[in-house]
Amino acid sequence: KAGVTQTPRYLIKTRGQQVTLSCSPISGHRSVSWYQQTPGQGLQFLFEYFSETQRNKGNFPGRFSGRQFSNSRSEMNVSTLELGDSALYLCASRYLAGGPNEQFFGPGTRLTVL
């Protein structure tokens, strides 16, 4: 079974631009979460989607948004990029939306904002 895939793997943008990152979950997984990893803050939860609905959101500004499609693929968008948005963005999928169960991570998209 293929793992979580993320595209693109690397991205360079300039301040003020916007960016869209894509995530394809493991087949059969309907829950997709996004995390931001930076050296200073570590891994921080952005949001979770299940059945095309955002179910939970972390403490990030409204410039960070996402969506999920009917095939469970998800995208996240960051508008008006700032230097501090440079980070590794990780997508994770899991089978169930309720109850504790493991999240499986993709390789991430490395975003650099110049």
Added chain:
Amino acid sequence: DQQVKQNSPSLSVQEGRISILNCDYTNSMFDYFLWYKKYPAEGPTFLISISSIKDKNEDGRFTVFLNKSAKHLSLHIVPSQPGDSAVYFCAASDPAQGGSEKLVFGKGTKLTVNP
């Protein structure tokens, strides 16, 4: 306010010895704990988990211990192998309304296993 803390940024052990990675948490609502391993340029890989109703879970060379009264968990790797060298993240599941959950991560401990 860091709810999950890994106080040791790094740990170095000899091959064949035991590696013990520690994690403390502050939120008593956490109901599930996980350990992930991360190599450079890769996403975190799930290692082992434990429910808050248990105090120990074992999977091969990996054992996780949970002490709820102390809000402390640890990951034991026995015997340690050079391929175990990676950054290890402790994570806690924070249940939210509607069945959603988010993982709250510690900042990681870099384990180096020397041959």
